[in-house]
Amino acid sequence: MVKTAVKAAEEYEGQYEYATFELPNEELFLPGHGLCAGCTIGVIARHMLKVFGPDTVVVNATGCAEVSTVVYPRTNWAVPWIHVAFGNGGSVASGIEAAIKALKRRGVIDPSRKINVVVFAGDGGTADIGFQALSGMLERGHRVIYVMYDNEGYMNTGIQRSGTTPFGASATTSPAGKVVPGNTRHKKPMAAIAAAHGIPYVATANPAYVHDMVYKFKKAIEVDGPSFIHVLQSCTPGWRFEPKYAIRVLELATETGYWVNYEIENGEFRVTLPVPRRKHVKCFLQLQGRFRHLKPDEIEYIQKVIDRDVEEINRIMGREVIGPVDPSLPCLTERK
């Protein structure tokens, strides 16, 4: 999959860089966790820590990432880690960052030591209940990397909808029925909302494109101020796909334009993963049970919303970085 992206990059010369740095072999997110088969939280956490390194404090809000990795007396985190409430990741991380600064001023911590503070929180813990803590943290300018893993629902508590659940998805609090086609609201654009705070670095990422994701993690730690990375994350029981499709479904998110990988660096917007020709959104939807009830006109409505968003992105970029839907593209291609 990375090769495909690199090929696209060649076609769009000059717009696209990949991480050229080596990742360490050392694992700081350890195996033996209780995440479901096909859960991509582990892919995100593992690569995040490879980039951030051992001098990192992880602030983990209540959610799947937390309950599946710290079952007493075990932990999968080989770095300092703190569990915080569902909604206060931004506040706790702000306090930790301020405390590190104070200890450096007093000479308790070597002032030259670079310690990364990262919030690792779900979509519910970020876009909904944790929103004000996040906003305050961004506004005050703390040097914290906020990584929001977005499985598009409250998965840990039984698949309730969240502010980032997409239109048409069936969840336990937005069930599809005869009248209502699942969730009737649209996904909250968290990266754009974070960017509106005027922070130095904002990005979207997709674990199916690991090079692109780690490149963004790397950029985030180089920033002197807050950064926000919105990462799409596939969830086997919540999205209802076979575990073997965990990465394929994420690829389809990008290949259909449902999910666009971009960054906003000091206010400058850039698509980091161009898609010259898009697949129809039905390719992404039909792999997942949560969309299985959708009627053709509802699928076409979702397609139209994506087309409109893509048009806007191309307008901002000043050229076509996300191409038109090509109906000849197969949804899934054979893999060896």
Ligand SMILES: Cc1ncc(C[n+]2csc(CCOP(=O)(O)OP(=O)(O)O)c2C)c(N)n1
């Ligand atoms: C104030 C409060 N309300 C509700 C809960 C119950 N609760 C714990 S985690 C969670 C949902 C988490 O959703 P998200 O942040 O998206 O993480 P995910 O489980 O999807 O990984 C809820 C509702 C809680 N812990 N605290």
Ligand code: SF4
């Ligand atoms: S419910 Fe979803 S997010 Fe939670 S561990 Fe399982 S696959 Fe991951």
Ligand SMILES: [Mg+2]
């Ligand atoms: Mg969630």
